[in-house]
Amino acid sequence: MPEDTAVVPAPQPGPVSQWLTGQGFEHEQLEPDHLGVEVLGIEAPFLPVIAAALKASGFDYLQVQGGYDEGPGGRLVSFYHLLKLGALAEQSATSTHHPPEEVRLKVFLSRDGDLTIPSLYPLYRGADWPERETFDMFGIGFEGHPQPKRLLMPEDWKGFPLRKDYVQPDFYEMQDAY
Structure with missing residues (x-):
């Protein structure tokens, strides 16, 4: 093997x-972020099912939803950062401090393909405005969102x-804005 070719090990689950x-949900294990937060790649059709399973297991708080563009020729990404807040309430009762469990889900979309993914608004009401902003700024649509328009x-x-x-x-000429 040539010396300049480095083998990058796959991230550990x-x-x-x-x-x-263990529950039978397919996903892609991605490299953890700089703080060690677990990052998972999810196929768009499976997002609501996996998010519902995570919510049922205690990830009851959507801290942030957003999007980004990987760059020219790259994909568009919608991400969801989930926390287990129930564990924090238990910690405050016992006065021990541990960081909350957290996970980030990412849905990768080809900019030339279908840019629609299921909305997580039915599971997390806090997804309302962030999903609208992600649509407004990146063009990623959220099927099932109650008010899918620009924000x-x-x-x-x-x-x-x-x-x-x-x-x-x-x-840009403003039309009768009132």
């Missing part, structure tokens, strides 16, 4: 990944401003 695998930009705005391939228009 964390506790959430092991639990999901930050005018309704007739063309394009999605936080995509890396976005071209800003030279001129």
Whole structure:
């Protein structure tokens, strides 16, 4: 094997990944983030089922939902950061302090493919505005969202401003805004 070719070991499954695998849920184990938070890649159709299983197992708080663009030729990503807050209540009763259990789910979408994924609003009401913002800025649609319309930009705005391939228009005329 050539010396300049390094073999990168696959990330080791964390506790959430092991639990999901034991329950029969398919997912991709991704590299943990810089703080050691477990990160899992989820296929869009399975997102609500896996999120429901995680919620039933104690991940009852959606801390943040957002999106990002991997760059030219890359994918668009919707992510969900979930916490177990019930464990924090138990810790406060025993006065021991441990960081909460957390996991991040990521759904990767080809920018040339279907940019619609199921909404997690029915499970986590806190997903309402973040999903709308992710749609508004990146064009990722959330099927089943109760109010799927722009949140930050005018309704007739063309394009999605936080995509890396976005071209800003030279001129925008506000229509009867009131």
